[in-house]
Amino acid sequence: MLQTVLDADFVGDATSFRDTHLTAYRFMLLARMLDDKCAGLYRAGKIHGGVFIGRGQEALSVAIGLALKKTDVFAPLIRDTAGRLAFGEPVVDAVRTYLGSVLGPMRGRDGNVHRGRPKEGYLPMVSHLGAMISVVNGMLFARRMKGVTGTVGAACIGDGGTATGSFHEALNQAAIEKLPLVLIVANNHYAYSTPNDREFACRNLTDKAAGYGVESHSVDGTDLSACLKIVGDAVARARAGRGPQMVVATLLRLCGHGEHDDASYIDPKLKASPAGRDCLKVAEEHLLRQKWADAAAFAALRGEIVREIEEAVAQVQREPAPDPFTEDWRAISTGHLNEGHE
Amino acid sequence: MSITYLEAIREAQAHALRDDPRVFIYGQDIGAFGGAFKATKNLAKEFPGRVIDAPISEDAMVGLAVGAAIEGMRPIIEMQFADFSTVGFNQIVNQAATLFWRTQVPCPITVRLPFGGTSGSGPFHSQSLETIYAHYPGLVVLTPATVEDAYSMLLEAVAIDDPVIFCEHKYLYYHLKAEKLPSEALPVGKARIAREGRDMTIVAYSAMVHEALEAAAELVPEGWEIEVVDLRSVKPLDTDTVMASVARTGRLLCVGEAWPWGGVTAEVIARVASEGFGLLDVPPQRLNAKDTPVPYHPNLWTAHRPTAHAVAAAARKLLRL
Structure with a gap:
């Protein structure tokens, strides 16, 4: 049963409630297993630098990935493997960027979560939190100037990112220009190791939107159904011309900041609270309860995903690494304006 | 007009x-x-x-x-x-x-x-x-x-x-x-000889080109012919034009309005010293603003940044070496 759904393209509102959930679940599971694979490669010393996974944030992430059209703009954050896959990123792009393959979108020049294809509306983040939001604004602003209509741009950020100046400047800018921006805030309760009470003093992060005249929405980030609905509605509102929308999801990061981090600072009470539920398990139980899938279907899906990921990893491990001797070492596209090259 | x-x-x-x-x-x-x-x-x-x-x-x-x-x-x-x-x-x-x-x-x-x-x-x-x-x-x-x-x-x-x-x-x-807007121009990346001379090269850019030109004029009655190179673009930096000028004059003074630590004048001197050491008759010099925030009062401000007189004074010193 899962298989037929998985083969069908997701077509937004027109797809039935059940099919949407099954599609979302597949991307969540794919993301979880891809993240786990990358974490394993990291521990095996196969990945240079860090690995940053989205365990516990897949429901929110997949909801925004599915709510966007391929012609929209998406600026994911480091825990958005599910959203990236749902937006259309192939598994091989993620693996190539982690392993530094020269055939990947970043060609070994940038790595891990810093990947994207700007011309396809899929932005590769810089590490400076909040800085991607105004870039999404700019793409939406330019499209409006060019007469392109019906487009939406989503930017994702965490609770820590809402404390940056860039976040405030960009949210205010989007409000002034009435841009179709959807700002997804994953409040996973920790900015690296810093808890919420050292990051903000407002009662709820949605208060920040109110300050700029931006509509905001709260959602339980562990509940896939709620995420699909609230995020989907926010995207629809932005598309309908109601200006920027902010969605604040409450959830808990079920892993460290990166795979180097044991997350020992996470309060056990939070882990035991509703925010600490594993959204993937919650979704699975929901599918079982609704009889939309059974144990055999889940097992088959897992087997299929394992094969997909293993094939991608095996392929990328055979691909060439970047070569410093053929690298052109030019940071400027206008050839003669480069400095310092031999 | x-x-x-x-x-x-x-x-x-x-x-x-x-x-x-x-x-x-x-x-x-x-x-x-x-x-x-x-x-x-x-x-x-x-x-x-x-x-x-x-x-x-x-x-x-x-x-x-x-x-x-x-x-x-x-x-x-x-x-x-x-x-x-x-x-x-x-x-x-x-x-x-x-x-x-x-x-x-x-x-x-x-x-x-x-x-x-x-x-x-x-x-x-x-x-x-x-x-x-x-x-x-x-x-x-x-x-x-x-x-x-x-x-x-x-x-x-x-x-x-x-x-x-x-x-x-x-x-x-x-x-x-x-008098009028130009119909053609040097491309970006090329420096310009703002004034030809034989005794010394002053490399400058932006407003400092004019201070350098005024300094060069001040030195004419003393018998000196100063060449002034206007960098136009600091990145990319036209090292070739600078080097060719230093090859003609043997003396180099770099003038910038920015602060002294590092910077464009230091970069020009580093390039000439490392790639054209043999072209230099005397050690190259540079003149920048003072290493403080830019002051408010005109008395302080005119002493903070290089002026034509300051450039001329630095040039005289270099010419006597």
Whole structure:
């Protein structure tokens, strides 16, 4: 049963409630297993630098990935493997960027979560939190100037990112220009190791939107159904011309900041609270309860995903690494304006 | 009829807006008001919807420009003063400057920085920031010294597929006049011999070119013929033209209005010393502003930055070596 759904393209509102959930679940599971694979490669010393996974944030992430059209703009954050896959990123792009393959979108020049294809509306983040939001604004602003209509741009950020100046400047800018921006805030309760009470003093992060005249929405980030609905509605509102929308999801990061981090600072009470539920398990139980899938279907899906990921990893491990001797070492596209090259 | 440096900048923007529908300008007070210096006077009326007031959010201004550039536009960002570009620094050096290298998608934005000292402007409306931007890979940094260059280099900046930091000197805005706008120009990346000479080379850029030329004139009665090289663009830096001049004169003085630590003058001297040591008859020298914030009072300000007299004094010292 899962298989037929998985083969069908997701077509937004027109797809039935059940099919949407099954599609979302597949991307969540794919993301979880891809993240786990990358974490394993990291521990095996196969990945240079860090690995940053989205365990516990897949429901929110997949909801925004599915709510966007391929012609929209998406600026994911480091825990958005599910959203990236749902937006259309192939598994091989993620693996190539982690392993530094020269055939990947970043060609070994940038790595891990810093990947994207700007011309396809899929932005590769810089590490400076909040800085991607105004870039999404700019793409939406330019499209409006060019007469392109019906487009939406989503930017994702965490609770820590809402404390940056860039976040405030960009949210205010989007409000002034009435841009179709959807700002997804994953409040996973920790900015690296810093808890919420050292990051903000407002009662709820949605208060920040109110300050700029931006509509905001709260959602339980562990509940896939709620995420699909609230995020989907926010995207629809932005598309309908109601200006920027902010969605604040409450959830808990079920892993460290990166795979180097044991997350020992996470309060056990939070882990035991509703925010600490594993959204993937919650979704699975929901599918079982609704009889939309059974144990055999889940097992088959897992087997299929394992094969997909293993094939991608095996392929990328055979691909060439970047070569410093053929690298052109030019940071400027206008050839003669480069400095310092031999 | 004459045209000022500032009017040349306005005309270049009008020209770019007229010729290329992808161009728009975004900055504070630039719409109906026409800009703090009137560099966009009447442009909002002439080009409706394309000369747009921004909130006081330099970070978001540059971020928006980068996004628009990805979508194929050619935004010009007006910083009200170069000093305020530090608020947008992150977007310039980490977003705009890395985009092409990371993704192969060019980032054709022009960031205009009204920079440099004018009497009474003080620490936060006088800074020269070309050095700090030139330090980052991925940026082109232009410093026009003449009305003609202000016009032609701004037009070229908008046409370049990469982020350009366009440093326009506020002191030159009204002081400098030309008879007409140029129909042709040296390309970006080429320095210009502003004055030919045989005894010494002074390398300068932007407003300091004029202090250097005045110093050269001051030294004529003393029998010295000073060559002045106008860098025009500090990144890329035209090392060849500098080296050829030093080969003719054997003496080098570099003059910059920026602070002394590191910077354009240090870069020029490092290049000449390492690649052209044998061309030098005496150790090269440089002259910069003092290593303090830019002072307010004219007595302090004129002593803080290199003036024609200070350049002439430094030149005399070098000529006696």
